[in-house]
Amino acid sequence: MIILFRLFMVVILTVLSVFTKAQAGIAENDSTGSKSAKLLAPVKKYTPERIEIPFTVHNGIIYVQASLNGKEGTFILDSGAPELILNSDAENIEYDSSYKSEAGGVGGKVKKSGSAHIQSFDWDGITLSEGNMLSVSMAHLTRKKILGLIGYSVFSEYALTFDYKNYSIIGQLNPSLAQEKALNGVLLATIPFEMYKHIPVFPMEIDGKTYHMGLDSGAASNVLYEKYVSELKESIIRFKESDLTGIGGKTKAKKGHIKTLKVGDVSYKKLGFIFENDMLDNLNRKSTVKIDGLLGYEFLKQYITTVDFKAREIRIYKK
Incomplete structure (x- = not known):
């Protein structure tokens, strides 16, 4: 699932760069040679x-x-x-196929990409209104009926606290550290990060070696460059190769668990990783910030984790 999902997002970023220019009124040639019309971006009406x-x-x-x-x-x-x-496949999406931009990438292509007009969007009080969003087919991502993905720009002003034990996410515009500690427990570490576009990037340590990791709540598994396997062979257990299905079909991927890694002063034991190169190469293309891998679900579920996008720091708690 992780390879499928992240390859999908790498392709989406290519489509989105064209779509964003169209929202700004910059003409772009699509695959048919015609030029895209100006698209109206939705307005964020309210942020509680x-x-x-x-x-x-x-x-x-x-x-x-x-x-x-x-x-x-x-x-x-x-x-x-x-x-x-x-999701252009959803029943109540006003999908507009007249805006087209087909993008290719590792694993295949997003064939059904266009725009969709939204009258209103409301996520617990965060509201958007009247505009056009990128709309693509998501049939290969999940069997669940989904309307789409809620991404960074929707919650970028917030400090988001992920509590997997209670299946709860709390977002605050102006977090009080004292209140945050009272709610989440002992503050184990505060880790500053830098942003690569919409991805927080921060150091992770394995056996004295430092790797720069992107935080991604949509990553079902952690990912690390395959080229690091040889230097980490003493730290990897349960190593194996298996077939994973991607956008363009089956692909080989190497899997394993890291015995111990550290983020800040916090240790994580036996976290699972997928080791691969292509997706991360695409993510790093034209980047000024090096990303050696991604940390997602397996990382976030270990502790209560606050990601403060405005302060650019991650705070890790334990009750």
Whole structure:
């Protein structure tokens, strides 16, 4: 699932770069040679001081409820997605195929990509209104009926606290550290991060070696470059190769568990990783920030973790 999902997002980023230019009124040639029309981006109408979101988890993916055009539905919460992206296969999506931009990438192509007009979007009080969003087919991602992905731009002003034990996400615009500690327990570590586009990047240590990891709530498994396997062979257990299905078909992937790794002063034991190169090479293309891998569900579920996007720091708690 992780390879499928992340390859999908790498392709989406290519489509989105064209789509964003269209929203800004910059003409782009599509695959048919015609030029895209100007698209109107939705307006963020309201951001409440505090949000509290219940969620469910299936195969390491976070599912939440939100309202689109007045109707409640299921979305995937994915900080690895840059913004709200709608599922063109959903019944109540006003999919517009006249705006087309086909993008290719590792694993295949997103064939059904266009725009969708939204009248309103409401996620626990965070509201968007009247605009066009990127809309692509998500039939291969999950068997669940989803309306789309809730990405970074929707919650970028917040400090988000992930509590997997209670299946709850709390977001605060102006977090009080004292209140946060009272709610979450002992503060184990505070880790500053830098941003690569919409992805927080911070150091992870394994056996004295440092790797720069991106945080991605949509990553069902952690990912690390395959090229590091040889230097980490003493730290990897249960190593094996298996078939994984991606956008373009089956692909080989190496899996294993890291005995011990550290983020800040916090130790994590036996976290599972997928080791691969292609997806991370695509993610790093033209990047000024090096990303050696991604940390997702397996990382976030170990402790209560607050990701403060405005302060650019991660705070790790234990009750």
